[in-house]
Amino acid sequence: MSWFLVFLSSVLVVCGANRCPCQRPELCRPIREERDFEVFVFDVGGKTWKSYNWSMVTTVAMFGKYDAELMCYAHSKRARVVLKGDVHISYIVDQQNRTAWITERVKLAKSQFMDGINIDIEQAVEEGSPEYYALTDLVKETTEAFHREMPGSQVSFDVAWSPKCIDKRCYDYVTIAESCDLLFVMSYDEQSQIMGDCIAMANAPVSQTLDAYDQYLNLKIDPKKLVMGVPWYGYDYPCLNLSQEGICSIPKVPFRGAPCSDAAGKQKTYKWIMKQVNSSLSGRMWDSKQQAPYFNYKDQQGQIHQVWYDDPQSICPKANSVKSKGLRGIGMWNGNILDYGDETVARQQTAMMWNALLGC
Template sequence: MARYLYFFAFCQFVLGPFADNPCPCEDPRLCKQITDEKDFEVYAFDVGGKNWQYYNWTQVTTVATFGKYDPELMCFAHSKGARVVLKGDVSLKEILDDSRRDAWVTKQVELAKKQFMDGINLDIEQAVEESSPEYYALTALVDATTEAFHREIPGSQVSFDVAWSPKCIDKRCYDYTMIADRCDFLFVMSYDEQSQIWGECIASANAPYNQTLEGYMDYIKMNIDPKKLVMGVPWYGYDYPCLNFTRLNECVISKVPFRGAPCSDAAGRQVPYKQIMKQLNSSTSGRMWDNVQKAPYYMYMDSGGQVHQVWYDDPQSISLRAAYVKNLGLRGIGMWNANLLDYTDDPIAKQQTKDMWDALQP
């Protein structure tokens, strides 16, 4: 009995407000929230499975869990001093009412406590018109979420995902300045930059270098502190079937409209980096490099004789962006998503995976 009371008191001391829920870790201290701030944020999105065992934990500072909750991941991440945060997504129509909004926030805080999480990543990505009821409701949601998490889980982290540019990309006309002020930082999704193609309908880079950098300058011009921005890079590419070629290696793609634009990357399909690396050696072109967009690509022919062009990012293109992160003094870098590399024992794959992780550090 005395031993039980000692253990209970120990858990109360270590876990504080979380002690009402049983800790799933062998060492109950691992259920204690991570509160220390890192000098450089490396933000990893995890979509489920067990690949997290092979991440570069010397770099990872935060894991956003977009798959099924895995207590083993939480325990392991905490053992490495890394945060684990919830995914937060809700229809803005649902939170136009203040009471329903507050109820949603309360539910997220309770879930974070129950699962010994260290915060939340708000991934909304819904079309919003400027000065609409949803426009103000979204800012209020971020404000309420941050206030509740910081109050109920001291030292917790609240981040918000934004498009590569604040210029109403995909009709997401948010109050970016206010949102950045109300949360801990913005995760800038510097990918899917062809979601709206307004010019020629041709295949191009997922994250063209100059266009990507221009997006950050636009955020900073809105008086958003660079330390409030984490750069997201893609660990995947796009495979586009080519209708024909207009000029040297320019692949004309089908017209698939999206949120007002006549063409979009929906004409292609997303391909994981690990699959790209397996296909590259058998491609008809081999790896090619676009010096304007500063991105690699290649071409191949499918079994039906259709020519495809695949645009992607690799250590060379990612290193250029990581250097920019350092030079501009951004808060850090991250990726969508960490599961897209090859974590098998194949020696070539292991080196490719290591190179991608290493590219995050300028």
Template sequence: MAGQREGELCVRVLALALAAIFALGARADDCPCADNALCRPVSGDKSFELLVFDVGGTDWTHYDFSRVTTIAAFGIYDPQLICHAHAHNVRVVLKGDVPIKNILDRTQRKNWISDKVQLAKQQFMDGINLDLEDPVELKSEGYYALTQLVNETTQAFHRDIPGSKVTFDVAWKPGCVDGRCYDYAAIAASCDFIFVMSYDMQSQIWDDCIAKANAPYNQTLLGYTDYLNLGIPATKIVMGVPWYGYDYPCLQLLEGDRCMIRSIPFRGAPCSDLAAPQVPYDVLMQLLPRSITGRFWDDVQKTPYFIYMVNDTYHQVWYDDPQSISMKAAIINKLNLHGIGMWNANLLNYDDPKAAVQTKEMWNALIPH
């Protein structure tokens, strides 16, 4: 009799396990991993978040999975990434991107959320990173719809994928940067944490059209202070740092290495970093030896730069390197923030042995001291 009851119990446990898998929107035999357990959502909270944005390819095979906690998969779906990440208790989350005009209607919003939850289930993912950067007017229809989207997305993912995380990418400071007049306090309260994009700080240049650092230290610190002043808990804030720079062609190179740039307006500002292309860190390191200045350090903005020439045009390149990133990472301990991440992990050279030291130093710079 006892053996029969034990057998019935095993059957019930198995049935519950299968039901759980079906509840996640996928069959057990759909799991791409050798071990079906690796298709279950990662659970548990991390005391320190290292959020990695990955835009595809196989660079992820070089990441340090003993330190990474979440990978935001912005590239083509790679089931092997899911298996490897889950084997190391690392979450992989979807990219969530939708024009705000498409989520004004409650039904449209609900359908979009439902589609994303279903996709996450089918791909055995652990949540979603919401990356919406449309301009929104204060107290407008879009202002309220965006907050509702974050709240409803979080509720749906938490309900349907236990242990999942919903995060939201925000500008380097609250307010109306680039016309994004969002309800940042309500958004932070609705999701698991916000990722502060502490870069592209010259997207709107309101004074002279002069090239400046992508992520000056003082502006970076100001942004976090402003978010904390909104009442957002430090434990809900993750710092974002750039692994790229801007290559500004100079109309004129003035005294003090002031580089005059083209006036390209952006969302109301007369000038912007649209005057320069973004350049990956690994490409910058190839450009640096060919510069006419070598690496210079700006002690006001606390970032490096260099100047090179093409034909008769001076180019001024502003970027971040291990020194400037380490200084910003120290803010995490200063303000007790929840962690750090970068845009994006694919901007280093993982294949050339000559770049191995550069790559290691950039990853190590993410460790707050």
């Protein structure tokens, strides 16, 4: 009898996993229609998604704990919700492991009524290595499996801000782009490998960012496969020294072959930044060369910090180039980190950040 009860409960759990959690069953149907312009949002958990500008959102990559309420709501707005895909590349060099991983991802996406997968793999890979070919095959085989098992589903792959082996990610970008539906270009953390002076700099300098899209396009990658990612966060650097010219020298923290990196700082949300800038030593300043805002402040221990970030003024020229270069769309890391509170100023700042995604 006890064995039968265990068996019965197992059946109920399996069946329950596929029961539509939405109040309206039609909201569990997959979103299949393509949008001419993508606004791709990474969500890392919590309930701030309720305050997103849903008139703009087309795809939500669910990187936090699975949230059925978010899935139902996104579908009510005709927006896709896609699964996070991450795996150690060494594991999927083996064909059987790769197939098993893909099969499990498809099964999970189906059981959670999702609309595809965003593959987020940022590990170092040498060109021509077994891992190089395995990663390329993973994207191709994942796309084929999702399209076969879930017609109309979307498969995207996250790439570095430039295709030039950034952070030793020497991937076959051309073949990967041909295989999947979208490349989400992570145009941030652009100081992950500082080869020159160890100083605080912009997270995503405008000229450097836009030049990198030309690098992708020069590889003959279809611009309609590229989604520009912009940062809704910045970096807070403790200054070893702040020169009279305002240059902040930072500690040497090596990363993947570079003597210095943005790891010397801490990532800070736009919500935190907007509160901190008002009480800073300098107030908001603007670097005309990097086309980015920054400010200096002193912490409770008397340490001087320099904070670099993006705001509507620095995002707008990037968003404008999305249209001028004919890219597929724009997105951000991440949607949760604006101030969605009730204060009037915060609401205005948040609305301006969303609106900046469409250019100025």
